[in-house]
Amino acid sequence: MSEQELKALRVRIDSLDEKVLELISERARCAQEVARVKMASLAEGEVPVFYRPEREAQVLKRVMERNKGPLGNEEMARLFREIMSSCLALEQPLKVAYLGPEGTFTQAAAMKHFGHAVISKPMAAIDEVFREVAAGAVNFGVVPVENSTEGAVNHTLDSFLEHDMVICGEVELRIHHHLLVGENTKTDSISRIYSHAQSLAQCRKWLDAHYPNVERVAVSSNAEAAKRVKGEWNSAAIAGDMAAGLYGLTRLAEKIEDRPDNSTRFLMIGSQEVPPTGDDKTSIIVSMSNKPGALHELLVPFHDNGIDLTRIETRPSRSGKWTYVFFIDFMGHHRDPLVKGVLEKISQEAVALKVLGSYPKAVL
Numbered sequence: 001m002s003e004q005e006l007k008a009l010r011v012r013i014d015s016l017d018e019k020v021l022e023l024i025s026e027r028a029r030c031a032q033e034v035a036r037v038k039m040a041s042l043a044e045g046e047v048p049v050f051y052r053p054e055r056e057a058q059v060l061k062r063v064m065e066r067n068k069g070p071l072g073n074e075e076m077a078r079l080f081r082e083i084m085s086s087c088l089a090l091e092q093p094l095k096v097a098y099l100g101p102e103g104t105f106t107q108a109a110a111m112k113h114f115g116h117a118v119i120s121k122p123m124a125a126i127d128e129v130f131r132e133v134a135a136g137a138v139n140f141g142v143v144p145v146e147n148s149t150e151g152a153v154n155h156t157l158d159s160f161l162e163h164d165m166v167i168c169g170e171v172e173l174r175i176h177h178h179l180l181v182g183e184n185t186k187t188d189s190i191s192r193i194y195s196h197a198q199s200l201a202q203c204r205k206w207l208d209a210h211y212p213n214v215e216r217v218a219v220s221s222n223a224e225a226a227k228r229v230k231g232e233w234n235s236a237a238i239a240g241d242m243a244a245g246l247y248g249l250t251r252l253a254e255k256i257e258d259r260p261d262n263s264t265r266f267l268m269i270g271s272q273e274v275p276p277t278g279d280d281k282t283s284i285i286v287s288m289s290n291k292p293g294a295l296h297e298l299l300v301p302f303h304d305n306g307i308d309l310t311r312i313e314t315r316p317s318r319s320g321k322w323t324y325v326f327f328i329d330f331m332g333h334h335r336d337p338l339v340k341g342v343l344e345k346i347s348q349e350a351v352a353l354k355v356l357g358s359y360p361k362a363v364l
């Protein structure tokens with residue numbers, strides 16, 4: 001390509017950028033107007049709701065449907081996610097607590113869902129995220145709920161039994177783990193590998209094959225593992241890209257997870273009910289009496305009404321020995337007449353039924 005051609009193309013890019021800039025600013029002014037309308041239409045004592053997950057899901061879906069390339073749908077939606085995040089920050093900057101420290105996959109999930117224009121707050125434990133939301137110190141919390149290789153995150157499920165929370169969104173992240181070392185690490189003398197217990201489990205076969213005799217030390221998070229390695233010469237950490245970048249570690253081995261499709265699902269928790277979008281999921285907790293056929297009775301209404309179950313998990317209930325609660329996710333919104341009917345039927349048989357929330361199915 002000649003210098004001349006390159007120059008001409010850059011002139012075109014400059015002129016397009018000016019138009020994009022103008023359009024983004026116009027959109028942001030529109031969002032400010034939306035905020036004004038929301039404030040003006042409040043009934044007495046009503047609190048304004050600026051963040052509208054159902055509308056955000058609609059905007060992102062529309063972008064993906066209309067995108068003609070060459071940028072991929074996900075790439076384009078990510079750009080719009082950030083534009084919306086900044087527009088919302090003009091209306092009201094959201095405060096979001098997540099399972100920290102900085103550099104965790106949960107932080108990456110929070111950014112994927114809310115964009116980067118939020119005030120984010122790392123918490124030391126899952127239960128602390130729940131407490132922070134319950135106390136009203138933040139608008140939303142982000143917690144991991146299940147991993148495709150290792151299954152349920154029990155701390156999260158148990159926290160739902162203790163706190164009254166509304167689930168208002170979900171996000172899925174592809175999880176890639178790397179073996180990370182610091183600049184002082186003697187790579188042939190590694191005697192200890194730190195990571196979160198779930199991540200150690202997700203890389204079990206790789207570790208058995210490559211470091212069978214090295215001590216595996218479970219710590220509170222992958223980011224904590226990365227932090228420790230920075231100051232030690234004989235240890236390594238298993239963590240993701242964000243932690244590697246944050247603590248300046250290098251990858252001794254990349255993508256060491258045993259399953260290439262290793263993914264984690266995260267939930268957004270808050271106190272705001274989300275209206276239906278037409279493509280929603282609902283999460284409920286149900287406890288049934290301890291009698292034969294109880295689980296069957298619970299599942300029949302879903303089957304009879306053609307409602308798609310996406311997950312069912314069992315946890316010991318806190319109220320009695322050998323009694324259990326079921327966490328169930330299914331397609332549909334609790335305001336859909338069909339779902340309403342199913343929930344009524346179940347509540348006739350159940351000891352207790354709690355709707356944790358209906359929320360748009362993850363778009364990104």
Ligand SMILES: O=C(O)C(=O)C[C@]1(C(=O)O)C=C[C@@H](O)C=C1
Pocket residue numbers: 031034035050051052053055056059083084085087088091
């Ligand atoms: O449509 C709204 O209610 C808005 O506030 C605008 C907007 C947007 O930028 O598109 C911003 C924040 C909301 O969470 C949803 C959408």
